[in-house]
Amino acid sequence: MTSVRAIRHPTSAAPSAPAVVVGGDGHQRSLAGALEIATLVTAEEALTKWSRPGTSRTLDVAGVDSLDTPGALFLCGLRDQGVKLTGVKPEHKVLLELICGLDLKPLPKVEAVARWRQLVIQLGKGAHDARHEALDIITFLGRAASWTVNSLLHPACLRPAAISRHIAETGIHALPIIGLMAVMIAVVIGYQGVAQLRPFGGEDFTINLVAVSVLREMGVLITAIMVAGRSGSAFTAEIGVMKTREEVDALQVMGIEPMQVLVVPRVIALVITLPLLTFFADIMGLIGGAAISQFLLDVSPMQYLTRLPYVVDGSDLFVGLFKAPIFAFFIAVTGCMHGLRVSGSAESVGRETTRAVVKSIFLVLVLDAFFSILFEKLGV
């Protein structure tokens, strides 16, 4: 039992813990020991009720051997209530004079707003922000697009070193994780397909299901979501930290347009990378489909390969790859936009990064739904 108690109160076991002793009674009381931040609570409990204003009381502090600023503040409070302090040591007198001489005002209270009003305010703010947000993103998309096209028309302005660095970071380093995810998603779809189609005796169509859904939707979607989480957030954080360290301002002062050096290389790099990554994800997804066919349907990889051309055609691959650069543009622009929106604090970098990821994934899904409808109407 004792050992448990010792663990619970590790500080109480300290041998030389400072203590304050309150003595005397009636109008005359005394303090001795250490009147410090750690012992203040004890002194306060004993003396706060005792020191009613308007009565003459004396407190002898000759026994106090150490006094810190909170202790001095407490004594000043007592003195303001009419308590006479006697026996103040000379070394404590300086401190007491300093603290009592301070022009102390209580911290201003932060005004509390009623709950229902807060709700109304937040609603209004939300609507206002949403409108601004939409305008902002449209403006920024336009600016980014015009700068990108402008750079492509004047290739001398392009920064090949920056572009290739971003291609390596967003593309090559993402290969293992995207490959793994594509295989996994093919396996998941394959299992569901076999389970749902077997009662109808159509489990062989699982091959069609996996191949078509990977090529048309899953390959590009998984890749875009992964890239938004991996690279979109990195864009925001990189540019955001540059913003907090005034590097973006430095660029502007030097007459270098931040859009040109920060946004355009990232946009171009991602527009190049994402289709390539999507193609890689498609291949890996089809390999996942081959594995599923082997284990669940007893279709050998060679048979699977010969069947593939009959179940998918060029348009399936094209539909998936067509969407990739568009998603890439939106992911890169959203990431950069939020990076440039960072203001001052570290907290703001985190907030903008979260927003960038959420918004780019949201945009990717909205666009994907839009393309689904479009391609259905076009009959592609």
Added chain:
Amino acid sequence: MTARTKAHAEPILSARGIVNRFGKQVVHDKLSLDIMRGEVIGIAGGSGSGKSVLLKTLVGLHLPNAGEVLLNGKPVQAISATEKAALIGVLFQQGALFSSLSVAQNIMLPMREHTALATGEQEQIAAMKLALAGLPADSGVKFPAALSGGMVKRAAFARALALDPKILFLDEPTSDLDPIAASGIDALIRQLNESLGITVVIVTHDLTTLFTVCGRIAVLVDRKVTVDTADKLLQSDHPWIHEFFHGPRAEGAMKARKRNHGN
């Protein structure tokens, strides 16, 4: 005279045989330094001479490659977190105020962690620390992003003083400040040392601060420290120390020193 000259003879903090290496570069080579109770000591040195590393070593944030730091006679690594918080206060160069907390909450954070005081009490004490650091009470509810450079330093000062530490470490307390704000900080350091008896360790290049506030100066040269009073260091024949204290920028600081000692 003043408290800063009658420093007690016993060291509150002593560094023994400190060696700090980064790769092949040796920053400190068997450096030893004693800091006496109640004194104001300045640590000076050129850029890259390892002032900040020394400060980090002294407060236990950086583990040296060899040697030890004794705080109140105990190795600094062996002191518990609560005890250390009550002993050491640090003013970081950029203030290091937590940007998600208001200034008053920044000051109250160590009190909330390490004492049993009620929130009302903590607020009172925070208001007192703000006034002590020379800030108006209404700056307590502001967030660090809304403060000017001088106010950030003062707010960081107030937070460093939150638990009434025995030693206050100041990393470049007057850098980035205008001369008026810098003299204000100098006066504040003197006042805290004289009235609270706090030992103050200042890392600075500011010659005015070194000459007018510090009782002793530790100069970091050749990976070691030379510790002496300003008067003795002025007569030193080490080329770097001579250059440091007799360069063109030292003249104004010398005048300030004479003025300060005159009254």
